[in-house]
Amino acid sequence: MGKARGERAPELAHVQPSELASVAPSECEICSCRSALYNQPLNSAANLPLQMLFPQQLSSAGECGDGFYKTPQGVCCELCRAGMYKMSDCIANGRAAMCESCPKGTFMDRDNQEKVCSWCSSCGPGEEAAVNCSVAQDTVCRCAEGLKRDDDLGICVPQELQTPGNSTSVVLAAVLIFVVTALVLLIVYFNMKQKGLTLKTMVKRSDTHTNNEHDENLPLVIVQNEHKVPYGGQRSNESSETMQQIRENKEKLKAWIGADPSAFLEHLNGFKLIPRHVHQAAIDKGGEESVELVLDHFLSQGEARCETLWDALYSVRKQYVQLWKWIQSHGEALRAIRDKESDLKLWIAREPKHLLLQLMSRGRIPNELFTEAKGIRDGVECTELLLNFFKERGNDDCLKLLFALQAVQNEYPGLKEWLGGLDFLRRLSNKSPLVLNKYNDFVLRDKIRFKTRELLVALHDDLTPLLSQLQIRNILTDNSVRAVKEMQARQGSEKATQHMVELVMARGRPRVKQFWEALWDLRESYPDLENVFEKF
DSSP: OOOOTTOOOGGGSSSOGGGGGGSOGGGOSSSSOOTTOOOOOTTSGGGHHHHHHOTTTTSOSSOOOTTEEEOTTSOEEEOBOTTEEEEEOOSSTTOBOEEEEOOTTEEOOSOBOOSSOEEOOOOOTTEEEEEOOBTTBOOEEEEOTTEEEOTTTOSEEETTOOOGGGOHHHHHHHHHHHHHHHHHHHHHHHHHHHTTOOHHHHHHHHHTSOSGGGGGGOSSOOOOOTTOOOTTSSOOOHHHHHHHHHHHTHHHHHHHHHTOTHHHHHHHHHTTOSOHHHHHHHHHHOHHHHHHHHHHHHHTTOHHHHHHHHHHHHHTGGGSHHHHHHHHHHOHHHHHHHHTHHHHHHHHTTOTHHHHHHHHHTTOSOHHHHHHHHTOOOHHHHHHHHHHHHHHHOHHHHHHHHHHHHHTGGGSTTHHHHHHTOHHHHHHHHHSOHHHHTSOHHHHHHHHHHTHHHHHHHHTTOOHHHHHHHHHTTSSOHHHHHHHHHHHHHHOHHHHHHHHHHHHHHTOHHHHHHHHHHHHHTTTTOTTHHHHHHTO
């Protein structure tokens, strides 16, 4: 018969500790005898109940057997069942660990000794739950009705939408391109032959050129040629516009931030954006006067420093409601979309499908909008629908649109040059690498789960710089940071890192991306993080 969980095994407690003194050391076959166990040969009648109850864990001193785990104190405890997590270890061999059911919104799908359950997954764009998450099973997702999973894109798209990879016309086009290319090569060959040129001499000439033309393929940084005039014939004047925005709205900024400037000042100091004496002077003044001092400091140092200030304001915008609303209606991304709207319509209207699929794959638009836009035959009308959607949602969503446009910029002539001329987008891309902007929040959450081990190696048991940034950016609360530090002191960096990751994911999907961005900014503190991002 099986043993009920938590029930005391009757044969384990009838021997008194004093009786152990009569056992000679030479007779010991189990080295770690405790008060609840006494030593007898394993095949003796005295141990028959133990063999019947626990045939595995008494087989050797180092093994606990299936369904059990060994504690740091060497005690074999029964694993918690699926749907539960461990509260504390057992105190004697063969006992059950103290287990609790997983809280709502979490699950554990195996027998375990984990101290926390995993968070339930959410279905991505265009998906619905086929099986809802329970304490013992994660969510199982499927494409919503009328959608099918595109094998190339990995997302759910309308069933009638045929991807380019399956189109017969694409195959015919490829054959035509091959034939035309072959003809062009033949013509070039005969021309070279007439001029006495060979392939070898052409290669030598090409080797004398610089490699600057390859700079545009750098994976994480948008390279901007400082001497290139952006599309449209006029150089961007957004730097002076940023400085003007700050100067004209100085009094509003003082009022919005001055009520509690601590988050603003902590951000500036944490990222070393202001000298120590300026930071200290601002703290001493307090309130609106501290904000005025900081604003004057940046305004006195020119346009480049005002861009830095703007980025700082953007980073702390969610700490100040009025500031956030103002940026949503006056931000650089929104202004860029509005100023270039006519050209964007012209470029994208030729084939809006590329942008539409990109937005859908990133979860930037709802299924209803995707279906509506796909059904519009007029390219200009379709593009206008998409642009209006993002403009109405404000600066933050316009920034997401710009990152989506970056991903498809090679599909639209003129778009790449314009994006390269947006200084603020380049600055943000350097802080938030393009590899992160490539994925939606659902994928980033999964990546943080799968890369916890790599992060542990890259952090080198030093969580202090990372925890400091997570606290400054409000990714983790003060109590959470304190809990991670205490766990590191008691149980080591591995457990603390795992706990930190669980706490970040518990704060929601947007916090996961902010966590990756914080890691990106800390590459100098953790050089091995480069390897993590290279394998992203």
